[in-house]
Amino acid sequence: MGRLHVTKDFWIGALRTEGPAFAAAVSEAPPETPVLSCPGWTVSDLAHHLARAYVWTRTVLAPGTTSRPERHDPEPPTGLTPAEWYFREYDQLVAAFEAVDPEAPAWNFAPQPKKAGFWPRRMALETAVHRWDAQLAIGAGEPVEAKLAADGVSEVLDTWLPAGRRIHSGQWHGVVQLAATDAAQEWYLRLRGDGVALLDTATILDHDDHRARVQVTGTASDLLLALMGRISFDALGVAGDRQLLDGLRVGV
Incomplete structure (x- = not known):
């Protein structure tokens, strides 16, 4: 979504x-x-x-x-x-x-x-x-109000990362799934080295490789604060390759 x-x-x-x-x-x-x-x-x-x-x-x-x-x-x-x-x-x-x-x-x-x-x-x-x-x-x-925070997660994925505003430099490859437990919202993001692609799960075909290498679950506020470098991803539920998460951090 x-x-x-x-x-x-x-x-x-x-x-x-x-x-x-x-x-x-x-x-x-x-x-x-x-x-x-x-x-x-x-x-x-x-x-x-x-x-x-x-x-x-x-x-x-x-x-x-x-x-x-x-x-x-x-x-x-x-x-x-x-x-x-x-x-x-x-x-x-x-x-x-x-x-x-x-x-x-x-x-x-x-x-x-x-x-x-x-x-x-x-x-x-x-x-x-x-x-x-x-x-x-x-x-x-x-915490940041859930709907506003969910929009903030989207902003990181559709604005900050495509603009190249990561905190860390590096090369990351794989799909990340983020899920906000209080906003009925989830996001899939494919990391491609320096690039990123926000995936629309409604258009993914059966033969597409969209399996997430790491899943992160938490409130929308905690997801936003983790992406913005305010709290550790350890405060959320994380399963999979945690190293990919370094490619998501931005900051203001």
Whole structure:
């Protein structure tokens, strides 16, 4: 099974949940609190990173073209706490998403149509994973909502991996099966050295070699967090060749 059918409104709704939860965790933590899931980062670094990601996204959407704009990451404004700067950029991002036509031209980094609808999905998932990071820093991590997390698994497979954004370099060959126990969703992915192919099981023929060399089972949130390098695949149910899983890890 492939990507769930979701819309811009779904991703904006996710942002409206995840954004304030992220800001609340950042506000609760002392600024220099380490973010254990992002080694070397503090909670302030995390807030600044996400605020800059929002600024960059609006920069990409503004021209209404598929050309990649030059990126300039702003410095944190004086007089604002990390949470205050984050919330300012968050409000502007949500407003931009509400106004944009998902079919409008806009650059993205993936081998996908260059349309604005790419970015509400990307920022909703970026925010959800970093909300988990921020909550982990204060010992209060909550899982990513199942439907959003399942869409995040799909995003790793249809966007991050085809764009060549693995954490590890290497050559992997074989089929991986991922199954989300709380989302009635499963994915088959064929690893082909540097390349990947997301398989549609409805079109696989009897003579196709689609037998999985490794199967991974868990909640959609845990699958997403493992793919994003936040938790170990050991926290999920794994059967088969675990080495293939190194070829699935990406990160934000």
